Amino acid sequence: MSPEFTLTAGGYTAVVTAQAAALRVLQFEGRDLVVPFAEGGPIPDYRGIIAAPWPNRIADGKYTFDGVTHQLAVNEPERGTALHGLAFPLEWTMKEHDAGSVTLTCTVGPTPGYPFVLEVAARYVLDDAGLHSSVTAVNAADAPAPYGVCPHPYLVAGPSPLDEWILDAPVATFLEVTPDRLLPIRLAPVEGHEFDFRSPRAIGATEIDHAFTDVAFDGGLARVSLRDPAGTGVGMSWDESYTWLQIHTADKPAPIPSRIGLAVEPMTCPPDAFNSGTDLIRLEPGATHTASWSIYAL
Incomplete structure (x- = not known):
């Protein structure tokens, strides 16, 4: 069984697993703020993981970087x-x-399709204001490396169905994707679209599995809030390292439980950035990249 680490502070409890440096549990006064998963088992739907050295998808697992074409394993x-x-x-x-607090580290690469070496550290700190997290990657090899990262929590506002949760998301543009593969097509404004949550409103029956950008930052932070009409809620904030945001309503075919949490995933780059180059981080030898976020009760 993979080791795990329990953190407590200010009414909060968090459990982080050594597997994937994943956030398995986050509670405030006994109330779930994220969808948990069972101790010792597989991690369903990538809940709470750190997605690195890329978030989201790479089409066909194939990309070219500095003139060299690489083929990754296709795991979807x-x-x-x-x-x-x-x-x-x-x-x-x-x-x-x-x-x-806990700090976990791993070495990513070299591996088929990613012949680079990154030393990655994830740090989780609990205090009276919630859970504060960061991921730092260092290029430990002698050649530049392509890089992107995101956390992958499924937020829980309260006991009501997700359709009734009230979402406030400060994003003005979304990425249209192919319906079959969820790969990028074009950017479009949320204005007048069912994806416009710049003013708080209920999610309703809207199904979302899209990346958003044109994120509004205030004092260096962007903030999403998710509130239950029963009176509880959860918030997430992140720094300007993350200029993209994936939102997913966790829709599943019956009989799998569906829409049990809202995935809110700040990303440094959009889907398939290893091919498009959009906001892809080029991590030079010895260079470091850090991105941070927080989750807290409302």
Whole structure:
């Protein structure tokens, strides 16, 4: 069984697993703020993982970087893509742990399709204001490396159905995608579209599995809030390293439980950025990249 680490502070409890450095549990005064998963088992739907060195999908698992074409394993065969990076299957190593914090590390690569080497650290800290997290990647090799990252929590506002949750998301543009493979087509404004949640309103029956950009930052942070009409809620904020946001209403075919949480995934780059180059981070030898986010009760 993979080790896990429990953090407590200010009415909050978090459990982080060594597998994937995943956030397995986050509660405030006993109330779930994220969809949890069972101890010791597989991680369903990539819940709580760190997606690195790319978030979302790479079409056909194939990309060209600095003139060299690479072929990754296709781990989403139904869509023919390489999904959510290479860090999630790994058992991360605990470097520091106390009552309110944990730091986990792993080495990504070299591996077929990604002949680069990154040293990656994920840090989780709990305090009275919630859970504060960051991922730092260092290029440990002698050649530039393509890089992107995102966290993958499924937020829970409260006991009401997701359709009744009230979403406030400060994003003005969304990425249209192919219906079969969820690969990029074009950017479109949310103005006048069912994806416009710039003013708080109920999600309703809207199905979302899209990336958004033109994120509004205030004082260096962007903030999403998700509120239950019963009076509870959850918020997430992130820094300007993340200029994209994936939102997913977790729709599943029967009899699988559907729409049990809202995936809110700040991303440094959009889907298939290894091919498009859009906001792709070029991590030079010895260079470091850090991106941070927080989750808190409302």
